[in-house]
Amino acid sequence: MKKFAGLILIILAFAACKFNDADKPRLPIMGNRDAVTKTVNGKQVTDTVYQTIPDFKFVNQYGDSITQKSLKGDIYVADFFFTTCPSICPIMHRNMLTVYNEFKNVPDFKIISHTIDPKHDSVAVMKKYADKLGITGNSWWLLQGNKEQTYDLGQKNYLVAIKQDDGTPGGYVHQGWFVLVDKQKRIRGYYDGTDEKQVAKMIGDIKILRAEVNTEIAQ
């Protein structure tokens, strides 16, 4: 009887390990999606096409041109801010600084912060902001460029709201979302950048995402 119980225990332990393996956490794929039916080898196959972030062209705080290519092979977090923002930006970037410090030596992770006030936030202003914030190197880019392109990208692709409104303090309405994007340019998570707890969750999710992508490459 004892032997039998031992055997069951071993089987159970083994099953538990197996189960854990299959149950590895995976992040959902967000954004709009389309079903595309195509013919492969004479058979009708329906495939899901996920929304991806399209190409863009901006300039970072060093004056370098940044496009989708500059982020090739990277997981990244995007947010929208402006340097003179009196409301939620300081707390967003206080929290983003934690993310920066956690991953600044990781080669396949970046942070991009788009200014929604490019008229004031010139490359020189962004560089000064970066210096004062205490960020160096190329793991956190502050991007400046065409205002319409920035707003379009935010509203249509990252699906966050941005609006100019002279009635609010600072003159802009925007939400404090951090948007997590994977190496295939798909949106994998939204986090309230003003909430320390959600940002801590994002740090965990970035680790999950890095592991996930690495296994996919290995297969």
Place this chain on the structure above:
Amino acid sequence: MKLKVIAFIAVMLCVIIVSCQSEAEQEYKRYYGSGTLVYKAKCQNCHGEKGEGLSNLIPPLTDTAYLKKNKAQLACFVKYGIKETITTINGKAYEGAMPANVDMPAIDIAEVLTYIGNSFGNKMGTITVDEVNADLEKCK
């Protein structure tokens, strides 16, 4: 009967404790408590939960000597903001502006200053609404 006596003693004890707190102490507690809420709503985003500021962008509120020296101007800073200028806090230069709170009533200013003035290592005592009103009249 015994229960009644115990209850009576308990009530008396409460009364004694409450009345032992001087009126000034109670006023301080009232100011400080309300000031916590004002701070959360109006200051914390930039200056941080512990008054720590943000890197070299936003100064901390921990420079006790600076606060003491500029005590009469603190109400003006809160109400009318600080225009683009360089301020030295804890020996470090901060440049930039602080937004104004022109609609903030004097009592809220007094409360939040009492909170800041007695948190983050500061010990300034109560900053009353009368002091704030007097200081506001002298704002440049």
